[in-house]
Amino acid sequence: MKMYSRFFVVPALIAGLQAASAGDITGKVTLNGNPPPDQVNDLIKADPNCGPLHKDVVKIQFYVVDANKGLKDTIITLKGVAGKSTGEAAPAVVLDQTGCIYTPTILALQTGQKLVVKNPDPVMHTVHPAPNPDSGNKEVNKSQMPNGPDISFTFANPERFLKIKCDVHPWMLSWVTVVDNPYFAITGADGSFKIANVPPGKYTIEATHRKASGGKPVTKEIEVTAAGATADFSLDGPKAQ
Ligand SMILES: [Cu+2]
Structure with missing residues (x-):
């Protein structure tokens, strides 16, 4: 009889766990x-x-x-x-500049999550996040030398399609959506x-x-x-x- 009770208890436990699982x-x-x-x-x-x-x-x-x-x-x-960001612990999201083009052009990350911008080009770029003023995110503009070190950004507030541009090359645009949950x-x-x-x-x-x-x-x-x-x-x- 012990064998039987074990067989019945385990499926009941699994069913209970699944009811509350994601x-x-x-x-x-x-x-x-x-x-x-x-x-x-x-x-x-x-x-x-x-x-x-x-x-x-x-x-x-x-x-x-x-x-x-x-x-x-x-x-x-x-x-x-809202308000459930795990961005600080999440791996960085990479934005690349190759041939004076941002790759990818559409990104999404969490508040507090690092955006790492790379410049493998033989060309100087500026990396210029230009948020919507209503978002509370900060506008920053940083030069990045040819093959220069990576530059990192984080954004504190949710925002849809935050524009990142290069002031040297007006066609360079990337759009980052910032969310406060994973x-x-x-x-x-x-x-x-x-x-x-x-x-x-x-x-x-x-x-x-x-x-x-x-x-x-x-x-x-x-x-x-x-x-x-x-x-x-x-x-x-x-x-x-
Ligand atoms: Cu550029």
């Missing part, structure tokens, strides 16, 4: 409509220092969409989890995303792209259980708006 939110963002043609970056071509670093024509892509309309670089965030994601090349280990509960989930749907958040209501949750979004391209 789940993953997964989903996909697609673009409704067609993206506009990419623009040619004429400024970089004309620049005597940066132009020769590129053999091919450099394009500016506002919408990165795959064959199935999956929309890359959409920021996914949750409401109702529950966020950026969609990949196929438009999909995953936010892992979200505490169970009801949330408003937001998908924000810098251009699609007018750059405004598109929201959905979800409930996360131990089995997770899914949230798919369709954001409007320029012709669908």
Whole structure:
């Protein structure tokens, strides 16, 4: 009889743990409509220092969409989890400058999490975070010599698409979304995303792209259980708006 009681107790314990455990939110963002043609970056071509670093024509892509309309670089965030930043303990996020182009151009990190900017270029850049004045984040402008040491920044307050620019090269722009919790994601090349280990509960989930749907958040209501949750979004391209 002892054997039987052991077999029954263990599944009951596992079921109890799962009821209170976190789940993953997964989903996909697609673009409704067609993206506009990419623009040619004429400024970089004309620049005597940066132009020769590129053999091919450099394009500016506002919408990165795959064959199935999956929309890359959409920021996914949750409401109702504010003030839970783990940014100070999180690994740094890297922003690279190669050929006078920021890579990636869309980033997201937490308040207090380090943004490390690298300059492997044979060109001097300035790294100039220019936050929205309402955010309370600080504007800073630092020069970075060719192959110079890394520069680090942190941001104290949440902000959507905080602009980072280079005052030497006006086409250099990167957009950093700062959140105050670890529950966020950026969609990949196929438009999909995953936010892992979200505490169970009801949330408003937001998908924000810098251009699609007018750059405004598109929201959905979800409930996360131990089995997770899914949230798919369709954001409007320029012709669908
Ligand atoms: Cu520059």
